[in-house]
Amino acid sequence: MPPKSHKDKEVQEDDWVELRRTLAGDAFEPTYDDSTFADSLHRSMRDVVETIMRNQLQRDRLAEDEVHEANPLAPGQNQIQQHRHGDRDQRVDERPDRRWENCFKLDLPEFNGSTRGEDLLDWLVTVEEILDFKQVPVDRQVALVATKFRGQAASWWLQVKSTRVREGKTKITSWDKLKKLLRKTFLPYNFDRTMYTRLQNLRQGSRSVDEYAEEFYMLLTRNEIHDSEIQIVARFIGGLKPQLQNALARFDPNTIR
Template sequence: KKELLTKGKEIIEREVQLFVLEEEIQKVKQQEAKLLEKLKQKKKSHKGSNSSTSHEEVGSLNLDEYYQPTPRRIVREPKVIESRIDLPSFHGKEDVDAYLDWEMKVEQIFTCHKVWEERKVPLTTLAFQGQAMYWWTTLVRERQLHNDPPIEYWNDLRSAMRRRHIPSYYSRELMDKLQRLQQKNMSVEEYRQKMELYLMRAGIREEERLPIARFLSGINFDIRDRVELLPYRDLDDLVQLCIRVEQQNLRKIYFKKDKTHSSSYVKKDYKREDQFSKYDSSKNFAKV
C-alpha cells in the first residue's frame, strides 16, 4: 500500500509539473506573438527601409534580447603614469652629514612621487657620480663573482651605503656631542635646531619632558634663570619664551651701547668747547 501511495504521489507531482510547464510555454508564445505584431507595425511605418528579414528570425532575435541578462559594468582602473624624477647627485665624498642629508632628501622624493620599490634602486644608482659611481660598479661586480643576489631594494642599498659612508663610532660620537651641547654664542633657535638634528641623527625618541630638560641644561644662564620662573606647556612654548628673553637682553645691550656712545660723544664736545674757550681767553689776554 505504501508503494502504491508513493507512486501515486509521484504521478500527481509529474502532472502538476507538466501543467506548469505548459502554462509557461503558452506565456512565452503569447509574448512572442506580441513582439511579432510590434515588428509588423514598425515595418509598415518604415516602408522605405531596404532591410528584409523573416518574422521567425526577427522574433527569435528579439526574444534573445528580451531574455538577455544585463551586462556587468566593467570599471577600468586608470593607468598610473609616473612622472620624471630627478634625484640629487651623489659624489660619494667622505662626509657623514652630507650623506645623511642626501639620503633624507631621496626618501622625501620617493614618498612624494610614490615611487615603486622596483624603481628605487635604478633611480638612485643613476644619481651616482664620481667616486660613488666607481664604488657601485665595483660592488655589483664583486656580488656577481661571489654569486650573491643583486641589490634590488632600497633598504638593502641604503644599508650598503651606510656601511660605506658612516663609521662605526659615529653614533657614539654623536651622543657625546649631544651631551656636551651648549648654547654659548648661538641664538636660541640655532641651539634648538642643532639639538633636534643630533637627536634625529642618533635615532633617539624621548618623552616630552626629557627634551625640555635637555634644552634647559644647555641654554645660557641669563635666559634660563628668567625662563624657569615662567609657565610653559611644551618644548615649543619654552623655546618661544627663551626667544623673547633673548630679544629683551639684546635690546638692553644695544641700549647700553647707545647710551655709552652718546655720553662719550657729549664728553668730547665738552672738551672741544673748553679748549676753544681757553684759546679765546688767551687771545684776549695777549691783546690786552
C-alpha cells in the same frame, strides 16, 4: 588650601615677564600675547619629539628588512610581503592625475662617494624627499637612485653588485637596505660617536633660541636617540642659557596653556 594671595599672583606674572624677556631678548615687547608665547613653546617641543619619532620609524623599517633578508621563510613574512604588494597595487590603481608635476624640473642629486658624513646624510634626506614627492614605486627606487652614483660611489656600487652575484645573494631592491650600506661605507668610522658627543655637549651659548634649536634638530637626525618625550624635552631645555632654564623651571613646558 588657602587661596593664592595677590602677592603670589604678582610673582607668577613676574615669572612670565622674565621668561618672555629671556626668549625675546632685545626684541621683547610688553604686548606679547601669553597664548602666542605658549603656542610657540609647545611648537618647539613638539618639533623635537616629532623628529625623534620620524627617525625611530625609519629604524624600525630597517630592522624589519634585516629580519626578512636573514630569514625569508620566517613566520609572517609572507603576509608582510603580500600586504606590501597589495599597498603597491592599490597605489598604482588609485594614482591621481599628476601631470601638473611636469611644470617642475626636479631631479635626484648625484653622489660621488664623499666621506664627509654631513654630505651623505644631506644627500639621503634630499633623495628621500624627491622619491616621496614623485611617488617612485618601491621596486624601482634602488635602480633609479643608482643612476646618480658617480666616481667612487659608482665604483663601489659595481663592486657590491658583483660581490653579491658571486656569493649567490639576491639583488638589493630595498631603498632602506641601500641607505644602510651607504652609511656603513661612506660615514667616517667615528661619525656616530662624534655626532653623539656634539649632541651631549650642545649648549645655546650666545646664540638665539632659534639658532640653538636648529642645531639641536639637526643633531637629532644624526643620532639614534631612544629617549622618551619627557627626556627629549629635558635634553632640549638643559642646553638653554641658565637664566632661561631658571625661568622655565617654574613651569611645566608640557602643560603650559
